Amino acid sequence: MSFQALQQRLPMVRAWIDHVLAAHAGKARPVADCGFARLGSYYSGSLLASAHVIVVEHVPTPPLMALGLEGFTEFERMDAAGITYLSSFFVRAGYEDDESLHFHELVHVVQWQHLGPERFITAYALGHLLSGGYRTNPLEVMAYDLQSKFDRGAPAFDVATTVVAELERVVPPLFQRAFGPGV
Numbered sequence: 001m002s003f004q005a006l007q008q009r010l011p012m013v014r015a016w017i018d019h020v021l022a023a024h025a026g027k028a029r030p031v032a033d034c035g036f037a038r039l040g041s042y043y044s045g046s047l048l049a050s051a052h053v054i055v056v057e058h059v060p061t062p063p064l065m066a067l068g069l070e071g072f073t074e075f076e077r078m079d080a081a082g083i084t085y086l087s088s089f090f091v092r093a094g095y096e097d098d099e100s101l102h103f104h105e106l107v108h109v110v111q112w113q114h115l116g117p118e119r120f121i122t123a124y125a126l127g128h129l130l131s132g133g134y135r136t137n138p139l140e141v142m143a144y145d146l147q148s149k150f151d152r153g154a155p156a157f158d159v160a161t162t163v164v165a166e167l168e169r170v171v172p173p174l175f176q177r178a179f180g181p182g183v
């Protein structure tokens with residue numbers, strides 16, 4: 001499918017996300033209330049208060065194939081431990097005390113906030129398709145690299161500042177490769 005056709009279908013993905021978040025709103029709670037000791041050394045208090053976590057048996061992934069989006073079979077079928085939509089993320093039951101996973105999903109919250117929903121969804125989809133899969137998607141590479149710094153006990157730093165700089169580096173080339181210069 002063409003990248004233009006992909007982009008035309010993204011509003012349906014956004015509508016699905018809004019529906020899923022509304023359906024789970026009653027179970028969402030602020031990350032700040034989860035009692036994690038280390039997240040505050042890497043994320044602002046306002047981000048931890050505004051980001052919400054929802055614990056579920058299986059994290060919901062958009063029905064991309066049903067929406068006519070091709071090339072996401074791997075993404076749609078994986079039973080991920082976590083997935084982020086806007087400022088909320090779903091965590092699979094059993095991972096609710098996994099601070100490292102929460103750190104990873106918060107990287108995605110920052111990505112969503114900085115890019116805005118439409119640009120995030122487009123960049124994430126392009127990153128997946130152009131890099132050849134989930135784990136090589138630049139937006140995931142960023143999250144996994146920062147998560148491994150967290151896991152190694154890196155001294156306190158502001159993750160949001162790092163993420164914003166990285167997004168400015170990796171996102172424009174994705175759009176240029178897909179849509180040509182001047183996008």
Ligand SMILES: [Zn+2]
Nearest residue numbers: 104108140143
């Ligand atoms: Zn991720």
